[in-house]
Amino acid sequence: MILSIESSCDDSSLALTSIQECKLVFHQKISQDSYHSRYGGVVPEIASRLHAQQLPQILQELKNFLDGNLEAIKAIAITTEPGLSVSLIEGLMMAKALALALNLPLLSINHLKGHIYSLFINQKTIISPLSILLVSGGHTMILEMSHSQIQIIAKSLDDSFGESFDKASKMLGLGYPGGPIIQELAHDAPSLYTLPIPLQHSKELAFSFSGLKNAFRLKTQEKDYHPNALAKAFQESAIAHIYQRCKLYFQHKQSQNQSIQHFAIVGGASANLALRDKMHQLCQDYQATLLLSPLEFCSDNAAMIGRAGVESYLKGEFASLYELDISPRTTQF
Numbered sequence: 001m002i003l004s005i006e007s008s009c010d011d012s013s014l015a016l017t018s019i020q021e022c023k024l025v026f027h028q029k030i031s032q033d034s035y036h037s038r039y040g041g042v043v044p045e046i047a048s049r050l051h052a053q054q055l056p057q058i059l060q061e062l063k064n065f066l067d068g069n070l071e072a073i074k075a076i077a078i079t080t081e082p083g084l085s086v087s088l089i090e091g092l093m094m095a096k097a098l099a100l101a102l103n104l105p106l107l108s109i110n111h112l113k114g115h116i117y118s119l120f121i122n123q124k125t126i127i128s129p130l131s132i133l134l135v136s137g138g139h140t141m142i143l144e145m146s147h148s149q150i151q152i153i154a155k156s157l158d159d160s161f162g163e164s165f166d167k168a169s170k171m172l173g174l175g176y177p178g179g180p181i182i183q184e185l186a187h188d189a190p191s192l193y194t195l196p197i198p199l200q201h202s203k204e205l206a207f208s209f210s211g212l213k214n215a216f217r218l219k220t221q222e223k224d225y226h227p228n229a230l231a232k233a234f235q236e237s238a239i240a241h242i243y244q245r246c247k248l249y250f251q252h253k254q255s256q257n258q259s260i261q262h263f264a265i266v267g268g269a270s271a272n273l274a275l276r277d278k279m280h281q282l283c284q285d286y287q288a289t290l291l292l293s294p295l296e297f298c299s300d301n302a303a304m305i306g307r308a309g310v311e312s313y314l315k316g317e318f319a320s321l322y323e324l325d326i327s328p329r330t331t332q333f
């Protein structure tokens with residue numbers, strides 16, 4: 001089995017994944033949402049201190065689960081990038097201590113790659129080539145994966161999709177994470193406002209959310225605004241933007257005589273139901289099969305890191321105990 005650790009942001013999580021069958025054998029996650037909520041975003045120092053408390057707590061549970069049979073573990077997979085450095089380092093130190101104590105190899109896993117592998121938890125087959133929309137709190141990207149090589153096709157010029165929901169929620173004086181809060185407010189809300197759709201007249205394959213965020217902010221400064229209707233207008237524009245950029249991507253591929261057979265949406269914000277619906281339509285229009293992770297594996301978790309870890313293990317991509325380091329940003333995969 002692979003023991004995997006995820007601590008790149010505000011979720012502490014450990015998992016065990018079988019190498020042969022890719023089955024998720026153990027999975028535990030402690031979310032820190034309630035600690036960060038009042039600040040409207042993740043406070044790095046709080047996140048780091050909570051990882052230091054919670055990771056050992058979950059490790060104890062995992063030890064109990066294995067009933068002391070630690071020899072079943074063949075490698076430690078650890079998220080090393082991208083993320084908050086003070087959070088990443090907590091997981092890395094635990095991974096190194098375990099690798100040293102149990103004499104096991106380390107596997108360094110990119111968090112975004114982990115999100116892609118959330119599609120394949122509990123299944124052996126990897127679908128490839130695959131086009132991917134990644135929407136999380138830190139990133140908004142279109143990626144292509146082929147033979148486990150990942151290429152960045154498009155990315156955000158400023159804020160990410162999930163982050164824009166977090167900021168919108170904060171501007172309404174509501175909690176963190178903002179995604180589920182805005183989605184809930186928007187549900188059954190009246191249509192009273194229209195907000196601009198970013199880059200609407202541009203042919204650039206890129207994302208942008210800062211203009212929409214500012215338009216939203218200006219509305220919240222009006223007297224007696226309707227928060228639910230505003231949340232609805234915000235969600236509609238943000239999703240329309242994603243839809244239009246992805247449609248442009250499908251058109252580009254078509255113009256190069258390349259069809260997309262499989263299109264996936266991954267990352268914490270892929271839990272958004274209105275986004276799922278809209279992208280389902282787009283995939284139908286282009287005869288592509290839409291792949292989604294189960295809702296429980298959309299947000300950060302160690303199960304996806306373990307699944308990506310199995311791939312790395314089978315390829316023998318082991319990391320050096322002394323040299324392995326964290327990196328807050330991803331430049332390439």
Ligand code: KG4
Pocket residue numbers: 009135136137138139161162163165166177178179180183267268269270271272273298299300
């Ligand atoms: O992947 P994730 O758990 O953490 C990062 O890697 O960043 O994604 C968290 C992000 C947050 O910004 C959160 O507000 C957003 O995903 N999110 C959503 C929804 N659920 C979570 N955004 C929009 N709609 C949702 N239903």
Ligand code: ZN
Pocket residue numbers: 111115136137267268299300
């Ligand atoms: Zn994530």
